[in-house]
Amino acid sequence: MLKTPDHQVAGHEAGLGKLGPLVDDSGRFYKPLQGDKRGSEEVAFYESFSSNTNIPEHVRKFFPVYYGTKVMKASTGSDHPHIVLKDLTLGRPNPSVMDIKIGSRTWGPEASEAYIAKCLKKDRESTSVPLGFRISGLQVYIGEESGFYKPDRTYMRQTGLDDVSLILRKFVSSNPSSDTETGGQGPDCSLASYVYGGPSGILAQLLELKTWFEDQTLYHFHACSLLFMFDKALTSEGARSNAEVKLIDFAHVTDGNGVIDHNFLGGLCSLIKFISDIVAEANDHTGTNGKVEL
Numbered sequence: 001m002l003k004t005p006d007h008q009v010a011g012h013e014a015g016l017g018k019l020g021p022l023v024d025d026s027g028r029f030y031k032p033l034q035g036d037k038r039g040s041e042e043v044a045f046y047e048s049f050s051s052n053t054n055i056p057e058h059v060r061k062f063f064p065v066y067y068g069t070k071v072m073k074a075s076t077g078s079d080h081p082h083i084v085l086k087d088l089t090l091g092r093p094n095p096s097v098m099d100i101k102i103g104s105r106t107w108g109p110e111a112s113e114a115y116i117a118k119c120l121k122k123d124r125e126s127t128s129v130p131l132g133f134r135i136s137g138l139q140v141y142i143g144e145e146s147g148f149y150k151p152d153r154t155y156m157r158q159t160g161l162d163d164v165s166l167i168l169r170k171f172v173s174s175n176p177s178s179d180t181e182t183g184g185q186g187p188d189c190s191l192a193s194y195v196y197g198g199p200s201g202i203l204a205q206l207l208e209l210k211t212w213f214e215d216q217t218l219y220h221f222h223a224c225s226l227l228f229m230f231d232k233a234l235t236s237e238g239a240r241s242n243a244e245v246k247l248i249d250f251a252h253v254t255d256g257n258g259v260i261d262h263n264f265l266g267g268l269c270s271l272i273k274f275i276s277d278i279v280a281e282a283n284d285h286t287g288t289n290g291k292v293e294l
């Protein structure tokens with residue numbers, strides 16, 4: 001049965017008469033093609049990427065599995081083409097999820113003046129310009145009783161430079177809603193070593209992705225996001241981290257034309273610095289050396 005996803009944290013959402021993604025019981029995620037050329041460009045990217053023999057196998061794991069397109073009843077009730085992907089939250093009953101839009105510039109070279117003006121405003125008013133990324137949305141699972149900590153869009157849009165480290169810390173804390181400003185202790189970062197650190201944690205995955213971006217000139221990933229996911233209930237002492245990084249949203253990807261995607265790479269490096277600082281701090285507390293073996 002089709003339904004709206006329980007764990008969407010950003011982007012266009014299904015609403016009254018509004019197109020948004022749907023999921024089914026078999027673990028597929030259906031993203032409606034946007035009416036303008038964004039939809040067809042995202043399909044073109046998935047088609048190109050799926051058949052591109054120059055993509056190393058270890059890089060493919062960072063991209064959602066693509067099953068093609070399908071015309072089906074949309075969230076609005078009428079027939080509409082959808083991109084069919086694997087639901088990335090599958091297998092994680094209570095996923096903590098964070099969407100981070102990478103790049104200080106979020107439009108592609110062919111964008112209209114009006115679209116550039118709209119994006120530039122958002123990039124300037126958010127942390128995209130100064131940091132090369134912005135956190136678009138997140139949810140953190142606290143527990144059975146409290147459910148999820150999920151700040152709304154208005155809160156996310158107002159977050160600035162001073163909030164980035166705090167939000168990245170909330171994502172790996174058992175008390176994400178605790179704020180020092182309101183007299184709380186602040187997020188405890190209790191899962192930082194497990195989720196961000198270690199040989200298979202998010203930092204190691206980001207470094208692996210960075211190695212590819214330092215070399216790849218096939219695509220330019222304008223306005224793409226990194227999706228971080230883990231399930232706290234699946235964590236256990238000494239076990240491999242179940243944290244995962246995926247790239248999503250390819251509506252503005254263009255041909256790299258033999259040029260490094262410095263807009264994405266710059267943002268990725270900047271994000272890596274923030275995450276490394278949190279891992280180092282967590283390791284200081286636990287007495288480990290903070291080094292990530294690759």
Ligand SMILES: O=P(O)(O)O[C@@H]1[C@@H](OP(=O)(O)O)[C@H](OP(=O)(O)O)[C@H](O)[C@H](OP(=O)(O)O)[C@H]1OP(=O)(O)O
Binds near residue numbers: 010011101223
């Ligand atoms: O419509 P808005 O203002 O919510 O903007 C959308 C963005 O939301 P934001 O304002 O950054 O929270 C939205 O950003 P997120 O996916 O939420 O990070 C997208 O940038 C979306 O554009 P596209 O589907 O990638 O082409 C943006 O959609 P368009 O306005 O470009 O259709």
Ligand SMILES: Nc1ncnc2c1ncn2[C@@H]1O[C@H](COP(=O)(O)OP(=O)(O)O)[C@@H](O)[C@H]1O
Binds near residue numbers: 086089099
């Ligand atoms: N394959 C997927 N599986 C599960 N959730 C997804 C998947 N792709 C996207 N999402 C969720 O949907 C949100 C919006 O996706 P995105 O592709 O960025 O859409 P938009 O183009 O509307 O911004 C993401 O923040 C994430 O929460």
